[in-house]
Amino acid sequence: MDPDSNPKPGAQPAATPGQANTDGAAADAASTCIEIGDFNAWYGDYQAIHQLSLSVPRNQVTAFIGPSGCGKSTLLKWINRMNDIVPNAHAKGTLTLKEDESGQEVDVLSPSTDAVALRRRIGIVFQKPNPFPKTIYQNVAFGPRLHLNASRGEMDELVEWALKKAALWDEVKDRLHQSALGLSGGQQQRLCIARAIAIGPNILLMDEPCSALDPASTSRVEDLIFELREQYSIVIVTHSMQQASRVSDRTAFFYQGRLIESGATEQIFTMPREQRTEDYVSGKFG
Amino acid sequence: MDPDSNPKPGAQPAATPGQANTDGAAADAASTCIEIGDFNAWYGDYQAIHQLSLSVPRNQVTAFIGPSGCGKSTLLKWINRMNDIVPNAHAKGTLTLKEDESGQEVDVLSPSTDAVALRRRIGIVFQKPNPFPKTIYQNVAFGPRLHLNASRGEMDELVEWALKKAALWDEVKDRLHQSALGLSGGQQQRLCIARAIAIGPNILLMDEPCSALDPASTSRVEDLIFELREQYSIVIVTHSMQQASRVSDRTAFFYQGRLIESGATEQIFTMPREQRTEDYVSGKFG
Amino acid sequence: MSIPIALERDDSVAEAAKARRRKQLSGWFYLLCVAIAMLSVVVLVVLLVSISVQGSSSLSGDLLTNSHSELQPEQAGMWSAILGTLFICGVCALAALPLGIGTAVFLEEFKPQRPELRWLRRVIPLGERNWEHICTLLYKGTRWMHGFVQLNISNLAGVPSIVYGLLGLSLFVYMFNAFGQITVNESAGWEWGGVQHYYQVLSLERGQVVLIPQGERTETTLTVDEPMMALLPSGEEVELALWTPGTPKPKSKELRQRTVRAGAKGGRYSRKDWYYFRLPFGRSFLAAGLTLALVILPVVIIASQEALRSVPPSMREASLGLGATTWQTTRNVCLPAAIPGIMTGAILSMGRAIGEAAPILVILGAAIAKNSGPKHLMDDAVTMPVLIYNWAGRQQEVYQELAAAAIIVLLVTLLLINSLAIYLRHRLSQN
Amino acid sequence: MMKAMSQPAALTNRRFKSTDRAVLAERAVVSVLASCALATVLITAGIILMLVTQSWHFFESEYVSPGEFFSGTQWTALQAKEIEDARFGIWPLLSGTLRVTVIAMLIALPLGLVTAIYLSEFASKRVRSILKPTLEIIAGIPTVVLGYFAILVISPGLQFFSGGAFDTFNATSAGIAVGILCLPMVCSLSEDALQAVPRSLREGAYGLGCTPFETAVKVVVPAALSGIISAFLLAFSRAIGETMVVALAAGTRATATLDPRDQSQTMTGFIVEMIKSENEFGTVQYYSLYGVAMTLFVITFGMTVVGQIVRRRYRESYQ
Amino acid sequence: GSSSTTSTTDADGSPAAESSLTGDIQINGSSTVLPIGNAIKEQFDAEFPNVNITVGGAGTGNGFKDFADKTTDISEASRPIKAGEWEACKASGVEFVELPVAYDGLTIVIHPENDWVKQLTVDQLKAIFVGSEAANKWSEVDPSWPDREIKIFAPGVGSGTYDYFHEVLAKKDKAALREDMTLNEDDNVLVQGVAGNKDSIGFFGVAYYEENKDKLQAVPVVNPDSGEAVLPNKETIASGEYAPFSRPLFIYVNAESLNKAQVQAFVEYFLENVPETAEKVGYVRLPEEVMARSVANLDALKTGSHFVDADGESRSGSVVDIFTDENLISE
Numbered sequence A, B: 001m002d003p004d005s006n007p008k009p010g011a012q013p014a015a016t017p018g019q020a021n022t023d024g025a026a027a028d029a030a031s032t033c034i035e036i037g038d039f040n041a042w043y044g045d046y047q048a049i050h051q052l053s054l055s056v057p058r059n060q061v062t063a064f065i066g067p068s069g070c071g072k073s074t075l076l077k078w079i080n081r082m083n084d085i086v087p088n089a090h091a092k093g094t095l096t097l098k099e100d101e102s103g104q105e106v107d108v109l110s111p112s113t114d115a116v117a118l119r120r121r122i123g124i125v126f127q128k129p130n131p132f133p134k135t136i137y138q139n140v141a142f143g144p145r146l147h148l149n150a151s152r153g154e155m156d157e158l159v160e161w162a163l164k165k166a167a168l169w170d171e172v173k174d175r176l177h178q179s180a181l182g183l184s185g186g187q188q189q190r191l192c193i194a195r196a197i198a199i200g201p202n203i204l205l206m207d208e209p210c211s212a213l214d215p216a217s218t219s220r221v222e223d224l225i226f227e228l229r230e231q232y233s234i235v236i237v238t239h240s241m242q243q244a245s246r247v248s249d250r251t252a253f254f255y256q257g258r259l260i261e262s263g264a265t266e267q268i269f270t271m272p273r274e275q276r277t278e279d280y281v282s283g284k285f286g
Numbered sequence C: 001m002s003i004p005i006a007l008e009r010d011d012s013v014a015e016a017a018k019a020r021r022r023k024q025l026s027g028w029f030y031l032l033c034v035a036i037a038m039l040s041v042v043v044l045v046v047l048l049v050s051i052s053v054q055g056s057s058s059l060s061g062d063l064l065t066n067s068h069s070e071l072q073p074e075q076a077g078m079w080s081a082i083l084g085t086l087f088i089c090g091v092c093a094l095a096a097l098p099l100g101i102g103t104a105v106f107l108e109e110f111k112p113q114r115p116e117l118r119w120l121r122r123v124i125p126l127g128e129r130n131w132e133h134i135c136t137l138l139y140k141g142t143r144w145m146h147g148f149v150q151l152n153i154s155n156l157a158g159v160p161s162i163v164y165g166l167l168g169l170s171l172f173v174y175m176f177n178a179f180g181q182i183t184v185n186e187s188a189g190w191e192w193g194g195v196q197h198y199y200q201v202l203s204l205e206r207g208q209v210v211l212i213p214q215g216e217r218t219e220t221t222l223t224v225d226e227p228m229m230a231l232l233p234s235g236e237e238v239e240l241a242l243w244t245p246g247t248p249k250p251k252s253k254e255l256r257q258r259t260v261r262a263g264a265k266g267g268r269y270s271r272k273d274w275y276y277f278r279l280p281f282g283r284s285f286l287a288a289g290l291t292l293a294l295v296i297l298p299v300v301i302i303a304s305q306e307a308l309r310s311v312p313p314s315m316r317e318a319s320l321g322l323g324a325t326t327w328q329t330t331r332n333v334c335l336p337a338a339i340p341g342i343m344t345g346a347i348l349s350m351g352r353a354i355g356e357a358a359p360i361l362v363i364l365g366a367a368i369a370k371n372s373g374p375k376h377l378m379d380d381a382v383t384m385p386v387l388i389y390n391w392a393g394r395q396q397e398v399y400q401e402l403a404a405a406a407i408i409v410l411l412v413t414l415l416l417i418n419s420l421a422i423y424l425r426h427r428l429s430q431n
Numbered sequence D: 001m002m003k004a005m006s007q008p009a010a011l012t013n014r015r016f017k018s019t020d021r022a023v024l025a026e027r028a029v030v031s032v033l034a035s036c037a038l039a040t041v042l043i044t045a046g047i048i049l050m051l052v053t054q055s056w057h058f059f060e061s062e063y064v065s066p067g068e069f070f071s072g073t074q075w076t077a078l079q080a081k082e083i084e085d086a087r088f089g090i091w092p093l094l095s096g097t098l099r100v101t102v103i104a105m106l107i108a109l110p111l112g113l114v115t116a117i118y119l120s121e122f123a124s125k126r127v128r129s130i131l132k133p134t135l136e137i138i139a140g141i142p143t144v145v146l147g148y149f150a151i152l153v154i155s156p157g158l159q160f161f162s163g164g165a166f167d168t169f170n171a172t173s174a175g176i177a178v179g180i181l182c183l184p185m186v187c188s189l190s191e192d193a194l195q196a197v198p199r200s201l202r203e204g205a206y207g208l209g210c211t212p213f214e215t216a217v218k219v220v221v222p223a224a225l226s227g228i229i230s231a232f233l234l235a236f237s238r239a240i241g242e243t244m245v246v247a248l249a250a251g252t253r254a255t256a257t258l259d260p261r262d263q264s265q266t267m268t269g270f271i272v273e274m275i276k277s278e279n280e281f282g283t284v285q286y287y288s289l290y291g292v293a294m295t296l297f298v299i300t301f302g303m304t305v306v307g308q309i310v311r312r313r314y315r316e317s318y319q
Numbered sequence E: 001g002s003s004s005t006t007s008t009t010d011a012d013g014s015p016a017a018e019s020s021l022t023g024d025i026q027i028n029g030s031s032t033v034l035p036i037g038n039a040i041k042e043q044f045d046a047e048f049p050n051v052n053i054t055v056g057g058a059g060t061g062n063g064f065k066d067f068a069d070k071t072t073d074i075s076e077a078s079r080p081i082k083a084g085e086w087e088a089c090k091a092s093g094v095e096f097v098e099l100p101v102a103y104d105g106l107t108i109v110i111h112p113e114n115d116w117v118k119q120l121t122v123d124q125l126k127a128i129f130v131g132s133e134a135a136n137k138w139s140e141v142d143p144s145w146p147d148r149e150i151k152i153f154a155p156g157v158g159s160g161t162y163d164y165f166h167e168v169l170a171k172k173d174k175a176a177l178r179e180d181m182t183l184n185e186d187d188n189v190l191v192q193g194v195a196g197n198k199d200s201i202g203f204f205g206v207a208y209y210e211e212n213k214d215k216l217q218a219v220p221v222v223n224p225d226s227g228e229a230v231l232p233n234k235e236t237i238a239s240g241e242y243a244p245f246s247r248p249l250f251i252y253v254n255a256e257s258l259n260k261a262q263v264q265a266f267v268e269y270f271l272e273n274v275p276e277t278a279e280k281v282g283y284v285r286l287p288e289e290v291m292a293r294s295v296a297n298l299d300a301l302k303t304g305s306h307f308v309d310a311d312g313e314s315r316s317g318s319v320v321d322i323f324t325d326e327n328l329i330s331e
């Protein structure tokens, strides 16, 4: 797939501006990988997300944008149930993971869904690179060791594969057994990506993966996202409009816990349907 | 002074691109209020600012922009010796405060300069609103009580004046004696501005004053800056290019501890002399 | 908008005076701070110097190798107290550390989550809404429990150690009398392992005895009026010989050793191996160690909690995000990262245990005339602080000096332990 | 690069471990850890059970009336030969405890707080590197040693400077020693509270032209007040429960005076005396120690609860 | 007797092998006797290192309590057993052998700088120590004495010393000792207390005074019979001149425990060595005849007390007179 290719077919259905919230749901069901409907999330009594509906397409990059505190991270964390560990966090609505094209579905929010198994299928990368204070090798092998019965050789192969995939192999192959904390910020972030893909997820969630990085590292990570799109469905939260327009196929704009608008990235940035979207992407606030 | 008025005369002297660093220094001396020359600043061994020269004009808004970690805040804090309380922070070079048009000068960096008196003349507002956990009234009266011998009545008048100036009076006049922590983020930030102007400074330094605020609060604070420009010389650090272009008369672009370019805001945003400036203001990195 | 009077008025003289006053005040305050802060250094120095002056003359090899002496205080030492402290603190560590760290891990890492109840749900058809209610209730319940345990621990941290001593007395020493009392001539009600009962009878050889295994008989006393089989203390089995008073005693040493006076009485003697175990524990070092464990448990818990709390949440998120369970996260990520802090806390709390005297006084009493360390689990012991307490309470100069010398030993021990903590903290936080 | 793009064997053959084992291990671990936590609750239950049952023997006695216990000003459990003569009024012990505690607090609170302010606001790295270990060492000094220090140095010192107005055993020297004991605790907890005050508040104060003194006293300390108060409360309950220092240095006479030069038997001191005297185990006098222990426990429990309330109600809410 | 087995000289004259005697001995009781007990324990330890002896000094009354509870083998006492304590022993089936071991002079001590008290009569002592209206100031005892508060230090109520003092001063009047004294089971604390304050007075066994002569001053007590002021010392105590505060010290041995080889050996060793040892730690040895009777009673295992008569009343008088076969009551 060409990194510069444009939104998938069916990504831009006709929708009236008033129905912005349901617009995402209209994305082609066949290529949808996460389906969110009437989703509400709370921290204690504080409602962080209101009645949100959105579908995330398969094998594309979806960007979540919006001013600080609008609930981007909250939604992201609910997708792989990371909020389980937040006291008081609870949610209502549907959040369905479509395992593969055959249509096998997982009800993410159902308490009977095994969060541990779920997280194996949905990798996550955070804003600040957070490698474990272990060696580079151990960092990458951490997940596989939990989930796979792999021989030593297989594990080596897997680590190499993941690091290559994360475009880090050449830089670290000579010091696999040195501490990961010795890497630069950008390298650490790529290591976190390698670590996430080493468990073989289908979906990759990234919460402002570049905001702590310098320009050079940022562009390397962005290149990487282009490449990974071939195999993974990616959701990326970003505070940089430029980044969103550079890397994503589709964009969803959040404001105060609500989805204001979502659609093909080009459309959102060039002819948004909502005034607030326009104000935001043009830098009037945020 | 008209809020929409354009850069002052003398703000755009001819300067060759290679001499970008000294460009600011060439601003009209008569209206200069802070003169910085060959300024270097360190945190321990780490040099955060390199050989920086810049002059800040009187009664205008000067914006500092640049990617995270480029030294904007460091410079700001040196201007009113806030870095005194940071262990290991030290600086070299000249940093001169021109008290008023008559030309009375204060050598800011000199150890014999009284930092306490200096800070009375240079107010500062921070990124995150930081009201004291006291009542609104006490917050505003805090500074005057330190410095002035004012009667009760005078103090009341002063508090009212400052709150009005900060466009907060109408919202809080009925709850002056309630905790300032009960205010919204935007109100808190305006309270901090009121607190800063209540001691009668000539210069106001603002370090990303809107980055923690919602759009509505942001625009209120921006309006406020317009107004205050009549009486104060303002330096504002911002990460939002749009904000810089909206509120400032002059802009200085920092990168990796160096001043890359400074000049009239319009010029910086429309026809920057440096490639890096152009890349930055157009969102290529940061 | 006109500028208010207070700002406009040119009051520079008064303001300058005010500024000067403020600066002076600040200066004075700084001096006060320095003086007061130095005061604690002074106190420490005075304490150390006065104790060194008192104790230096008694610091000698004897102090470390001998035990308390009433007759020759000049040669008295603290060997048995050092051993006693060592054993008691060993027990204390073995009990308090796992329990404390376990509790801390539970409180910090296993915060209540919405329960899954997967299988229950499948079995009981209640409807989604009801289940949601039940889950919410359970969740609130567990949160309440967590809060309660936490409050309970803060409370335990405030309970005076002497109250723990009283608890230890009821709980470990007497065990609420559930197992009867321990008396000097009957065997304790519940004992296991490592104990053999004999009758011990004095033989004719001075200071030597023969042992007669007790067998079935439960009487506390045996009267030897016929020859029988006996054991020498060496374990050798011999035929007892009887000697009637008035007849000449046997000449050979070997024979005298297995000869007893006709009609001699033997009392029960129980040979206890180190693992001899009995309920109730009585005034034993085991009871003392367990009581100390109660005392330091809150300290261990709170220190471990602090250590776990200082592990950045991002580490936890990273691990969970890779699909690790909470326990896998704890074991592979949190515990390794928190180990320096936990170790430091553990070592410091052991320092506290070493210095505790009040609960030991309650459990073991104030007796110090013991010249060895504990020989089995149910043996009693002397500890350094109790020895110091006793010596310091005496009026004879020589004991005062001994107390000071013992304090020096104790402080040096603690100092070594603290340095160990600092060293470990340093070492472990490096890699 | 081509090789890297094809998934490695370990991933493609998808031999994923079943999560069941991990879940089982999780369950087992949770049960073990939960029982550890439960054990701490049982300890409290044990303390309460022990105190209630044992002090029941005391309060049910015909010679004891709860009314007199809480209001009486004579405590002669160790003095009375016959039970008929014994008086069980807690006030002498309370006043003894109070005298020692108040003196200790008069020393520990101001000194501890000022030291904490110094450490958190002013001290240079070098000074910290001396002061912190010093305080840690003082914190680690066994209480017996401080008791010894009280008899060896403080008490003679007091007698010397007062011309003999102090008893050999007196509330003041014990109080001073307990104060020294509590000082590091007050200091380190207050310092934690001060450190927790966000930098932004200090910057705000300095930005308005505060001197360091004004910043510390007008902004930082008020902001950290709840933490400081709970540090004070903790120190207070530590002082109330302190045993060995008072057993060595405060004397053994229980009198309801407030004279700090006098002997002063505290509640803990009485318990130790009674334990040491093993005053005929099983007598009312003996069980009176559990009545005292109960009072002590209730007081320290109260302090904890008050501390929790203070912390909860006035939790620093700077954002 | 089996004293041959424990004699210090070996029949062969060869150096003794280390003793194989083992076991525990639990001792508790009088703090007055404690120094003797500790001293003998120490000597015994050297010879029988495997015997594990615990000596407590909780006071005579507490000692008897433990004794009746069968948690001690030997109880040390600074007064004879009382009828009530004996009852408790009988109730739990404890029989004992009563063995006087030394003399003590209960010593009244004051601060060395106290220059007003030259001697004290029994009545003056009563004025200081007895009843709730006792003198609070020195001047209330004798107008010529200073008008300052008296600070009183006394052994705890569980102690035999307290009992003995009470018996001598207050029993006849059915009065109690005053309650506002500083009481402590630990005589060392009393020494410290008296030594620390000029206006203090206290009392305890002579041994503690002997050890602290430099810090304390003993007060001569006026003998009620002769009218002479007498200081406690070896001679005056042994001769009975130091009256009414001379008293015998005892050990009581559980008869059942005596069957235990280690207890048997220890008690024999005790009786054999106590005269010298008692003197070494500041007490006074008993007359030969009394010691001889002690040894004889032990050998013959004569249980019961000499000091309680058939009606359960305590006998008072000199040990030599009371500690006789006629007075032994076993039931």
Ligand SMILES: Nc1ncnc2c1ncn2[C@@H]1O[C@H](COP(=O)(O)OP(=O)(O)OP(=O)(O)O)[C@@H](O)[C@H]1O
Binding pocket: A043, A046, A048, A066, A067, A068, A069, A070, A071, A072, A073, A074, A075, A086, A239
């Ligand atoms: N653990 C939490 N407890 C309570 N409130 C929370 C918690 N996490 C987030 N919130 C609140 O929920 C709202 C949404 O937060 P969220 O982190 O999703 O915003 P965001 O869009 O990711 O912002 P940012 O761009 O700053 O990361 C915010 O108001 C935040 O204050």
Ligand SMILES: Nc1ncnc2c1ncn2[C@@H]1O[C@H](COP(=O)(O)OP(=O)(O)OP(=O)(O)O)[C@@H](O)[C@H]1O
Binding pocket: B043, B046, B048, B066, B067, B068, B069, B070, B071, B072, B073, B074, B075, B086, B239
């Ligand atoms: N107190 C400090 N000690 C050590 N280094 C510091 C300190 N404060 C800032 N720095 C470093 O100095 C450099 C400049 O920091 P500064 O805060 O001035 O950046 P900035 O331009 O304000 O960035 P931002 O937009 O993130 O606020 C950064 O690399 C930063 O890590």
Ligand SMILES: [Mg+2]
Binding pocket: A072, A073, A074, A207
């Ligand atoms: Mg976020």
Ligand SMILES: [Mg+2]
Binding pocket: B072, B073, B074, B207
């Ligand atoms: Mg900054």
Ligand SMILES: O=P([O-])([O-])[O-]
Binding pocket: E029, E030, E031, E032, E033, E057, E058, E059, E060, E061, E077, E078, E155, E158, E159, E160, E161, E162
């Ligand atoms: O301890 P006493 O000898 O006085 O019983």
